[in-house]
Amino acid sequence: MDSSFLSFSLLFISLWTADGFMEMVVTRCDFNSTDLNDIEFIDSYIYNKLEYSRFSSRVGEFVGFTEYGVKNAEAWNKDKSILAQERAEKERYCKNNVGNEYNYALTQSVKPYVRLQSVTPSSGKHQSMLVCSVFDFYPKLIKVSWTRDGQEVTSDVTSTDELADGDWYYQIHSHLEYTPRSGEKISCVVEHISLKEPLVTDWDPSMPESERNKIAIGASGLILGLILSLAGFIYYKTKARGRILVPSN
The missing domain is CATH 3.10.320.10 (Class II Histocompatibility Antigen, M Beta Chain; Chain B, domain 1)
Known part of the structure; x- marks a missing residue:
């Protein structure tokens, strides 16, 4: 590089x-x-x-x-x-x-981290779009590419320039428009001087990211509700032990 x-x-x-x-x-x-x-x-x-x-x-x-x-x-x-x-x-x-x-x-370099997500394409001939976002890397020069079932994809790919964050770090975003096929494997590949080997991030098409987020939020809310209910029950039992019952006439 x-x-x-x-x-x-x-x-x-x-x-x-x-x-x-x-x-x-x-x-x-x-x-x-x-x-x-x-x-x-x-x-x-x-x-x-x-x-x-x-x-x-x-x-x-x-x-x-x-x-x-x-x-x-x-x-x-x-x-x-x-x-x-x-x-x-x-x-x-x-x-x-x-x-x-x-x-x-x-001699200084900082490893990037990658976020891969699915978005709805605003236009085009394909049904889906993946966005590979690469953050907080240094120096500026970087290569972001896509593979589909092990083969590099060169069509229907667009990328931003390296964008300066203003703190010496950079970010870049690469978009892949595609039509899903059953059993395929799509990956975002990042090559950078800070990495000993390419950083490969595989896309998991089993569930859209929006649905995964909804499930995660719902699960978090359920757990929080259970914790609050348990705390309320314990508080009630503790207070009940300290009460003096007055017999009715």
Whole structure:
């Protein structure tokens, strides 16, 4: 399996504060590989949360975003020593750090978990649809496929892209439209760098998931009712022992 496409930022923040005002410089390296051409070095100059000037290695000089920032950018761009120093930072500061971070990230992986369920197709030529949902995996690159009686299914299959959860994990959903056949075996197959072998999840067509859920809920309610009834009976018997019976005249 190929290594996944990565995109990270290395951050270094310098702060100055005085009388309630704050100025800071945020230095970062944006990259998606260790190739120097895929790395961007950025120095952002910020005053009270407003970025007023920036140096980007892709641009090669300073750019201003406010009147004050434009004046600073013009002055810094005229100073060849400042520009030379900023242009050298991509290789000096970013390259080694990016290599370390990239290699570290590639060694980390998180196994996915799979949920297989049946849904009613909104349209199409088939009677049924299965959805194989794969959650909480890292890195991003993954393969989700279907087999029917041991043979890979390539038609009537649609999949979403890998969807970022915003916490470094990803999810993906694959749909298979099919017409049920007696005795068949349908499986969702997941291949990921975190797995030593493909993760195979078989579909059990013996009962629709909605019916299984109804039975599970009903059984839970029955058990809860029995527990409450038993507790009430025990409470009644306990109270009855402590009562003094008054004989009738």
